[in-house]
Amino acid sequence: MDINLKNYTSTVPAVTSMGRIEQCLVKSGATDISKKYEDGICKAITFRMMVQGQPLFFQLPAKIEPCFNVLWKEIKRPRPDSKQKTREQAERTAWKIISDWVEIQMSMIMLEQADALEVFLPYAYNPATEKTFYNSLKEGGFKALLGPAKQ
Numbered sequence: 001m002d003i004n005l006k007n008y009t010s011t012v013p014a015v016t017s018m019g020r021i022e023q024c025l026v027k028s029g030a031t032d033i034s035k036k037y038e039d040g041i042c043k044a045i046t047f048r049m050m051v052q053g054q055p056l057f058f059q060l061p062a063k064i065e066p067c068f069n070v071l072w073k074e075i076k077r078p079r080p081d082s083k084q085k086t087r088e089q090a091e092r093t094a095w096k097i098i099s100d101w102v103e104i105q106m107s108m109i110m111l112e113q114a115d116a117l118e119v120f121l122p123y124a125y126n127p128a129t130e131k132t133f134y135n136s137l138k139e140g141g142f143k144a145l146l147g148p149a150k151q
Contacts, residue, residue, distance in 0.1 A: 007096040008071060008089070014042065014062075017095035021045055021060070021102050028106050028116070032057075041091060045098075046125060051117045059125035059132055060102070062094040 022033050025047050032048040036059075044061040068090035075082055105119040117124075122134035129136070137144055 005070075007093045007100070010089075010092045010096040012092060012096050012099075014091045014095040017092070017099040018042060018045065020099045021095075024099075024102050024106050025049075028109065042095075046127075049116060049120075051115075056117070057125040057127055058120045058123045060098055060123055061132075062091070062098055064090050064094045067091075067094045 018035070022045070025033060025045075028049070030047040030049045032046075034046050035042045036044040036046065041064065042062065043064070044059050046057060046059045048055050048057050050056075064087075068087050071086050071090055071093070072083070075086060105114070108114045108119060109116055122132060124133040125131070126133075126136070131139070
């Protein structure tokens with residue numbers, strides 16, 4: 001790797017990183033933790049947390065395919081099993097990065113450098129639409145961030 005990409009050689013199994021995420025979230029008051037699977041691979045962890053007295057859902061996605069694409073570009077001499085091994089590495093890397101990120105965010109909350117909604121706002125999740133706040137903003141062209149149109 002030409003850049004200092006975090007955890008791109010992680011040997012920590014994805015399930016271990018997911019467990020650490022869950023432990024960290026539970027210690028911070030999260031409830032109703034669930035995982036979303038596609039083709040036998042966990043794609044996201046969803047949880048509920050009380051924020052200013054309101055129960056809010058959040059979803060942390062692991063974008064394994066984009067991670068795979070980045071790692072695959074670095075393979076100079078592929079072998080017959082290279083794609084499978086790179087997919088497995090992408091899953092480990094994606095979940096390890098999320099695990100590290102959650103631990104850092106929880107440290108910021110504990111040290112009163114940020115509050116839960118401040119760090120998790122992009123991941124606020126609406127189960128009815130199955131979209132995060134960020135995805136809703138993106139789908140709307142981020143117009144909600146731009147304010148009223150100037151006339």
